[in-house]
Each structure stands twice: as C-alpha cells, then as structure tokens.
Amino acid sequence: MPTGQTTTSFSFKMTKRPIVLSGPSGAGKSTLIKKLFVDFPNRFGFSVSHTTRGPRPGETHGKDYFFISREKFEEDVNSGKFIEHAEFSGNHYGTSIDAVLEVSKSGKQCILDIDMQGVLSLKRSSLNPFYVSIQPPSIEILENRLKGRGTETDESIKKRLIAARKEIEFSKTAGVFDLIIINDDLERSYQKLKKFIEENSSV
Numbered sequence: 001m002p003t004g005q006t007t008t009s010f011s012f013k014m015t016k017r018p019i020v021l022s023g024p025s026g027a028g029k030s031t032l033i034k035k036l037f038v039d040f041p042n043r044f045g046f047s048v049s050h051t052t053r054g055p056r057p058g059e060t061h062g063k064d065y066f067f068i069s070r071e072k073f074e075e076d077v078n079s080g081k082f083i084e085h086a087e088f089s090g091n092h093y094g095t096s097i098d099a100v101l102e103v104s105k106s107g108k109q110c111i112l113d114i115d116m117q118g119v120l121s122l123k124r125s126s127l128n129p130f131y132v133s134i135q136p137p138s139i140e141i142l143e144n145r146l147k148g149r150g151t152e153t154d155e156s157i158k159k160r161l162i163a164a165r166k167e168i169e170f171s172k173t174a175g176v177f178d179l180i181i182i183n184d185d186l187e188r189s190y191q192k193l194k195k196f197i198e199e200n201s202s203v
C-alpha cells in the first residue's frame, strides 16, 4: 500500500480498541484471524478492506475484501472514503471508514489486516488500535509458505518477498507494535495472540 496517507480526519469512538494484525504477506495473518473467528464467533468483526487485486480461489466479495476496479478505487480515494490506503505489489488496498463503522455499530471488536504503510497511516488517525506484528521465522520459510498456499505467481512471490524484507525491518522499529509474534508453530502463535487479546479485553 503506497503513500501511506491518511485521507480523513474522521473521529472514531469504539467501545473496544480495535486490533491491527500486520506483517509480511504469507506470515499467517489470515490464518490466525480465521482461528479467532472460529473460537469466538460473536466477539469480533473483520474490517473488510477494498482492493483492486483479483479474488483468490475461495475469497468472497464483501467478506474477505471488496474487489473493485482501479477507477472506482481512485474515485473513492478522492471522495475521502478511506481511513488509510496504499499500494502493495502493484495493487491498491484501503480501509474504508464504513468498514470500521460497520463493525463498531455491531458492538463487536474490530480486527484489521493491514501492511506497514497502513500501520503508519492509522497511527495518524483517531482509531487508536492495538498493533500486533505477525512475522515469519525466516524469509526461506515465508517463501515456502507462499509457494505452498498456491495463490501466487512466481512474479508475485518475488514482489512479496521484497516487500517482506521491509516489513521484517519495520517490525523492529521501537514502539510501533504492542506485540510481536514469530509465527513458527501455529497453535503456539495463536495462544499468544489470544492471551494478549484476553489480557487487554477490558479496554
């Protein structure tokens, strides 16, 4: 996601602080989020992002992403629809104000999946979430996971690995993340995430 700009000064009043999961593509963010939703079917709401990339097999419009054209995306940027938007690996991604409000209205705790540029933008917004970084044990393991997922072309994997190196460096920036999980063993990673959320559930 490119410029990392905040496009709105909208003010959010959330009952529970949202949780941002960030980290390289293939690190395991979606897998961990899915586990949370299975474990707590009524507690969390996912902020559905908009993207100009095409759907992967099994992805649903309005559930995983809103899949929109580049033209529509630009129109939405210009009309101030996004809290943050950026370009990643040749495609545009954005979190709309409506997506977060939708979750907020339902009284659920909002979960967001965004890249490092999105994190930097949200830090300038009024959303005030917790920031959790999901990291792979190594670049080699990340590459194997991306290949194993079977959703990316060789070219796309190459771009993701270049971006991943920046994401890994970024995760080391002091004071950005409230929790860093090295996603080696999935169950152990999930327990760490769950514990963090439970410990911070009163806020």
Ligand SMILES: Nc1ncnc2c1ncn2[C@@H]1O[C@H](COP(=O)(O)OP(=O)(O)OP(=O)(O)O)[C@@H](O)[C@H]1O
Binding pocket: 023, 024, 025, 026, 027, 028, 029, 030, 031, 032, 145, 146, 148, 149, 183, 184, 185, 186, 187, 189
């Ligand atoms: N701890 C783990 N051990 C082994 N494989 C894992 C682990 N966590 C996730 N995976 C696998 O790695 C692949 C990438 O995971 P996932 O799709 O959740 O990544 P992501 O961070 O959401 O990526 P993207 O940002 O591209 O959506 C998937 O095939 C998933 O099943």
